[in-house]
Amino acid sequence: MPPTTRRLGHVEHVMGTVVSFDISADDSADVNADQRPIRIAIARAVSWLHRVDAVFSTYRDDSQISRLGRGEVSLAACDPDVAEVLDLCAQVGRETNGYFSSTYGGRLDPTGLVKGWSIQRASELLAAAGVARHCINGGGDVQAVGQPEPGRPWNVGVSHPLHPSGFAAVVPIEDGAVATSGTAERGAHVLDPFTGRPATTLASLTVVGRDLTRADAYATAGLAMGHAARGWLESLDGYEGFAVAADGTGWATSRFPATATVSA
Numbered sequence: 001m002p003p004t005t006r007r008l009g010h011v012e013h014v015m016g017t018v019v020s021f022d023i024s025a026d027d028s029a030d031v032n033a034d035q036r037p038i039r040i041a042i043a044r045a046v047s048w049l050h051r052v053d054a055v056f057s058t059y060r061d062d063s064q065i066s067r068l069g070r071g072e073v074s075l076a077a078c079d080p081d082v083a084e085v086l087d088l089c090a091q092v093g094r095e096t097n098g099y100f101s102s103t104y105g106g107r108l109d110p111t112g113l114v115k116g117w118s119i120q121r122a123s124e125l126l127a128a129a130g131v132a133r134h135c136i137n138g139g140g141d142v143q144a145v146g147q148p149e150p151g152r153p154w155n156v157g158v159s160h161p162l163h164p165s166g167f168a169a170v171v172p173i174e175d176g177a178v179a180t181s182g183t184a185e186r187g188a189h190v191l192d193p194f195t196g197r198p199a200t201t202l203a204s205l206t207v208v209g210r211d212l213t214r215a216d217a218y219a220t221a222g223l224a225m226g227h228a229a230r231g232w233l234e235s236l237d238g239y240e241g242f243a244v245a246a247d248g249t250g251w252a253t254s255r256f257p258a259t260a261t262v263s264a
Contacts, residue, residue, distance in 0.1 A: 116216025
């Protein structure tokens, strides 16, 4: 008789959003009846996310990133994760031809990369603890590992930016990431770094790829690029995109998951 799949979940309010954990485990797995090992792993991942918030929040005057931006502390005096994130931001800046930046309006702000990076790291913490099948969703940005059930992928719904009650796409993934940047919740908050003006050509851009760190940052950069993001994404290895334009039209790159339901 095949093992029964149990689903465990947790919801955490952190980093100004809601992060949900969805975990699949078989009854045959080496897990105590009270799921204690899994709960401990979730607690460690949650603790990590709160630490990231304390270090990187641009809304907290006492965060290390805010103090670094004001010149009150040196990079060497900050948590090593700050240097890692800023180095990743510089890498992504080069990969996006300057459309991604950790500085906006003269202010240090790496949050376009931090959320995806932190959720990916939380997923890695779960995997290291033996939680082999899980999905973490942070405000619509998702890192998934394995399958919820044998033979079935995780299905990630992408909210339609112009019709919030509906989906623009449902993307099937396993061992991958989905990230969306758009105007639905926060308005035109992404700036074109070359003009300094809000990016308004696209209402949303969804990027599917191997890891959430880059998928999240690429979605932000691609939103700033506008329709030019399509050709840029086509040139990347391992990342695909789907966009809804401000006028309601849409496009997808040639290898965007074929079984996704796209209804822009």
